[in-house]
Amino acid sequence: MLYKSILVFIVALLTSYNSCAQKVSKTEPQTLKVLKTEDEWRKQLSDKAFYVLRQGGTERAFSSSLNKNYAAGIYVCKGCKTPLFKSEHKFNSGTGWPSFDRAIEGNIAYAKNGSAHYGYEEHCAVCGGHLGHIFNDGPHETTGKRHCINGVALEFIPKN
Template identity: 65%
Template sequence: MKKLILFCFTAMLISCNSTAQKKEKKESKTFKVTKTESEWKAELSEKEFYVLRKAGTERPFTSPLNKNYSEGTYHCAACNTPLFKSKHKFDSGTGWPSFDREIDGNVGFSTDYDLGYARTEEHCATCGGHLGHVFNDGPKNTTGKRHCINGVALKFVKKE
């Protein structure tokens, strides 16, 4: 009987090893723009470095770009790659700049499990800087996507 209890207890412990407890390693990709950590630190502000290079998240409703309604293009704050157009921006009410689509080829995607479940992470395809995440709860009349982007990861270039 003791062996059966020990076997059941061991089986239970092994079965508790779920994907929520596993941290998927991100693929090491080579980007067109590559710099050392110290070079990025020298070029970016503390907040930009935290978000773009350490995959951090800025507090909601803190970015002036959240309520920016000017016409133009949103570029990567680290390498100046154009990422999103203002005509695809919408107010999601989440506190972060949101877009229903990216500029094709300029945004890369991967999966992160940082919160214990799978999310689609977005990064600049040129320098690998973390931008935010994409969700399937965007405007139904367009793409249905919500690219939820940290404003500090963006630089707005006004249309002339």
């Protein structure tokens, strides 16, 4: 019974990371519209935001005030204010990070992560800031995707 459970887990794990991103494209520096020096980013961003957006870090689970925010509005990149996610596509994944079932088309770039555990990385397509990761374990009734995003990489703009 244990071997069967392990086999089912391994098969599920392997198939869940097979096609995470809808469109995989690595954002190269020459294609970015917003380019700043490291010092310019450090002056603009908090230490935590710099760590996540510019160094590819991850904030602690359940630490973002945006995790439980379900007000109407839009989520933009903290680095360049590019619209990334609409509030109507946010859902409670229970993971401790703001989660969305889809992104605003064309504003996110995806890059294959070296670790199968994290699937594909998500970056702002305008400034290259690291946002989080995308997985295939989102709501099945919509896209089946879970954009797992660091709240510190986002700014929420309420509707109106």
